Amino acid sequence: MIDCRAATKSYASQPVLRGIDLVVERGICALLGANGAGKSTLLRLLSGLEEPDSGSVSIGGLGFRDHGVEIRRNLGVLPEGLGLFESLTVIENLMAVGPIYGLTKSETADRAADLLGLLDLTQGRHTVARNCSFGMRKKTALAMALLHKPKVLLLDEPFEGIDPASSAVIQMLLGQLCSDGATILLTSHILSIVQKMATRVVILHQGRVESDFNPSTADEGVEEVYFSIVGEPQPEVLDWLRP
């Protein structure tokens, strides 16, 4: 369970999160919001990459300050910057991570092979990370987050830049983990995917939780609720762009 109480965070005196209260139980919770709404910052706080200025964050009832190692053992993170070892190949990145989480070499190799196969990375497994396409890099980072079968997953935009086939596989994988009891919190701008797979949707606006609902029981769709909060798009053709 993810528990965030009255969390605030500012950068250069600019408030990004203004008192976030969020409790996420097992299931897939999607965090939505416009650019700069505070989604990635909130994920950084929840994954222990940063501390809140005030308020508290706990995972499974434990705080990062005193129980960082225990929490991280069961935490899988897809960070905004992906966090790849640029000079290592795709497979080497995965093989490096397994033993850190206590997996044996053969366990890591087996799981890595499975994940690479599912995510269509088998052919490019010997490509050095810095030479991979954006989609390959993201899928590698995602595989690294899933490798140790974490109980809590924090994923920053897992579907952005991913091809439709791999996207479907990722949705299936996350659904499988969720049915095994995992807690998944992800950010996304792809509302159709969120509508399809999320069991809960939280919309952040200007650093605050503006909406929190279950898309399968809500009267309105995710897109309607989202635009009612962040504002309808105003498609206006600029004069100087007209033919």
Add this chain to the structure above:
Amino acid sequence: MAQTLALLLLLKKLMWKELSSFSSVRFNNFLFSVLFIMSAGFESGAPKAAFWSTFFFQIVLLAPLLVTFSIDTQHRLPPERVATWPLTRTQRLLLSSVSFALNPLFIVLFFGYLFWMGLAAGLFFVLLALIVHGTVYAVGRLPFELRMPAGLNISRTPLKVGGIAQEMWRELQGTLDFWTALLIAVSGTLYRLFGRAQSPKHFRCCRYSWALQ
């Protein structure tokens, strides 16, 4: 233990990868300056004496060079990834320190000092490296961000090339070479103004440094 071993194996792999692609060899002005001073001492025929006579400049040039080595360590180990690993504080410090020491240039410099200038110089280098890396490691974990004083920022310049000048000034602020050159220039000027027994020999090192900067 298996976890620590895995970390060390990972570092070993990263080092060999870097060595094979030359990506670890990031020459910069500080490195050239240090090598220049070392070679000058070697050519003089009395490298140990030369080391102690240029002690101040060795520190002024080595400290920022070691800072760049320490920062390279962070690039080698992506902070966003390592921060999410279930490691104890001791393991994190070990990971960072071993990664720092496995920098090929660090090893070359250590052996350079050890064989050309003696054990004392070699130990001095290691001690300075430990201090610098410890400081960089600690600063990276401060609960607040260190910022440049607002007075040093140019928000607007009156010239038409204001944007370019502003960009160059910002880049300059973030360049260690600039601050080191400034320190050497100020030290040399103060020495020139207030030094009691000035010797032209003492300026040779400054001249080389300025030329290289």
